[in-house]
Amino acid sequence: MDIMTKGLLGSVNTTFETYNDIIPDFSLFQESLAKPFPVHLRINRLLAHPPKAVSALRKKGVSITRVCREHDTLYIAEDLPYPGNLLEYFLGHIHPQALTSALTAMALHPRKHALVLDMCAAPGGKSAHMADLMENTGFMVCNDLFANRHVSLGHTLSRLGVQNSVVTGYQAQEFPLRQQFDYILADVPCSCEGRFRKTPNETQYRENRRKALLPDIQKKILLRGFDLLKTDGEILYATCTYNPAENESVVNFLLAERDAELLPIHLGLAFEPGLSEWNHEIYDKRLTRTARFYPHQFDSVGFFMAKIGRR
Numbered sequence: 183m184d185i186m187t188k189g190l191l192g193s194v195n196t197t198f199e200t201y202n203d204i205i206p207d208f209s210l211f212q213e214s215l216a217k218p219f220p221v222h223l224r225i226n227r228l229l230a231h232p233p234k235a236v237s238a239l240r241k242k243g244v245s246i247t248r249v250c251r252e253h254d255t256l257y258i259a260e261d262l263p264y265p266g267n268l269l270e271y272f273l274g275h276i277h278p279q280a281l282t283s284a285l286t287a288m289a290l291h292p293r294k295h296a297l298v299l300d301m302c303a304a305p306g307g308k309s310a311h312m313a314d315l316m317e318n319t320g321f322m323v324c325n326d327l328f329a330n331r332h333v334s335l336g337h338t339l340s341r342l343g344v345q346n347s348v349v350t351g352y353q354a355q356e357f358p359l360r361q362q363f364d365y366i367l368a369d370v371p372c373s374c375e376g377r378f379r380k381t382p383n384e385t386q387y388r389e390n391r392r393k394a395l396l397p398d399i400q401k402k403i404l405l406r407g408f409d410l411l412k413t414d415g416e417i418l419y420a421t422c423t424y425n426p427a428e429n430e431s432v433v434n435f436l437l438a439e440r441d442a443e444l445l446p447i448h449l450g451l452a453f454e455p456g457l458s459e460w461n462h463e464i465y466d467k468r469l470t471r472t473a474r475f476y477p478h479q480f481d482s483v484g485f486f487m488a489k490i491g492r493r
Contacts, residue, residue, distance in 0.1 A: 198375070201424050204457060205476060214478035219379045221262050222281045222482065224307075225255040227314050228343040230275035239270060249281055252450030255314075256284055258481075274342045279307045281482035282376075282422075282475045287311035289447050289473075289487050290418040292365040298322040299363045301354040301407055302370055304331035306338030312367065313344040320364075322347040325357060355402035359409060366417040368407045370400045376422035376484025379477065400432045408440050411492065416445065419488045424474075426460035429486040433472060434465045436490065444471040445489040454479075456488070 198205075198212070205211050223246065225232040232254045239246055245260040258281075265271055265278045287308050292298050294316050300309045303324035313322060324347050326335055332349055339347055352358065354368070373396060400421070407417045419436075421428050433456075436442050447453075456472030458465050472488040 198378075198424070204426070204460065205424065206454060207478060210478040211476055214476075214481070215378050217379070220481050221259040221265055222249070222279060222284070223257045223259050223265060224277045224279045224284050224311065225257070226274055226277055226310070226342050227255060228310075228318055229273065230270075235270065235275045239268075239276070242268070244268075250451055253288065256281060272341070277307060277310065277338075277342060279311070281480055282485035283307060283483060284311060285449055285451070285475070286367070286369060286418065286420050286485070286487060287315060289449060289489060290365055290367055290416065292316050292320070294319045296320045296364040297361075297412075299357070299366045299407075299410060300324050301357060301366060301368045301403060302326060303349070303367075304328070304335040306335040306342075308367060308369060309335075309347060310338055310342040310344050312365075313339075313342075313346055316346065318343070318345050320346055323350055323363075324348065325350045325352055325354065327351060327353050355399065355406050357406055357410065359406075361410075362412045362415065363410055364412055364415050366407045366410060366415065367420070368403055368417060369420040370403050372396060372400070372421035372423040372428050373425055374422055375424045376475075376477070378484075397427050397432060400428055401435045404432055404436050405439060408436060408442060408490065413492060416489060416491045419490060421486045422483050423486065424476075424484055426457055426463075429474075429488075430457050430460065430465050430469045430472065431463065433488045433490070434469060437466045437468065441493045442490050443493040444468045445491050446471060447473045447487060447489050449473075451480075456486070 202208050225235045246257040249256040249258055270276045292312050303309045304326040309324045404419050411417055454474040455470040458470055475485040477484055
């Protein structure tokens with residue numbers, strides 16, 4: 183084991199040891215965080231036919247393997263460090279996207295002709311994926327507070343052929359209540375612990391500086407998102423972190439404040455259920471319907487998802 187790997191593992195032990203009791207096979211989890219991060223590709227059906235796109239990539243020598251039988255657009259690429267250099271990227275046929283990130287849009291799975299809100303949309307991969315699932319029908323509001331992120335958001339939507347969206351710049355927790363939506367994605371700002379393999383320094387920064395402030399913001403965003411739902415609407419709350427204070431505790435707050443219900447998440451893939459308690463805090467028993475994704479099980483970014491509707 184080289185010095186860099188030893189240093190990274192030491193950082194892992196320091197950062198995540200508090201989750202030893204809630205992450206299954208914790209030693210395997212620790213080992214997975216020192217491994218290189220894989221390249222996952224999503225085939226964009228708005229501009230490409232999946233079998234033809236896969237064939238074109240393989241003819242160029244790109245080794246790609248389908249991630250799961252249920253989804254013909256999700257692949258893992260071997261030895262492809264710069265997918266953004268491929269012509270297929272510029273044509274919008276493919277989009278580099280972590281597997282668990284792609285599963286977020288699939289978990290919500292907005293139907294055709296729906297009215298959709300992405301509350302924290304930049305850089306746009308999940309918004310574009312939802313447009314793909316909707317076949318560019320309906321209407322989607324892609325919101326992000328920071329104007330400097332609208333450039334990357336607009337570029338992603340344009341490159342991937344999205345034609346059913348507009349970009350707005352509201353604070354997510356103060357998004358206007360003038361319009362209700364069929365589907366809402368709340369992939370909220372978080373401590374990014376699940377991205378440790380990609381950005382260990384950023385994860386440490388957020389751990390040290392912002393983690394204590396995040397749950398209050400997340401609760402406000404989720405509460406506003408729920409209030410923006412139509413009667414039969416659905417909202418997906420998501421983070422790329424393991425911290426129950428940002429995950430189950432936030433959703434538990436919504437269940438206590440609103441007449442909300444947790445809906446089943448169907449992905450065709452096994453995942454860990456949400457927690458029913460943490461750090462002496464007892465959660466609503468329905469929290470076990472939420473989903474946790476760990477890197478040693480999915481070889482991707484760690485994620486949490488909760489699908490919510492009205493009771």
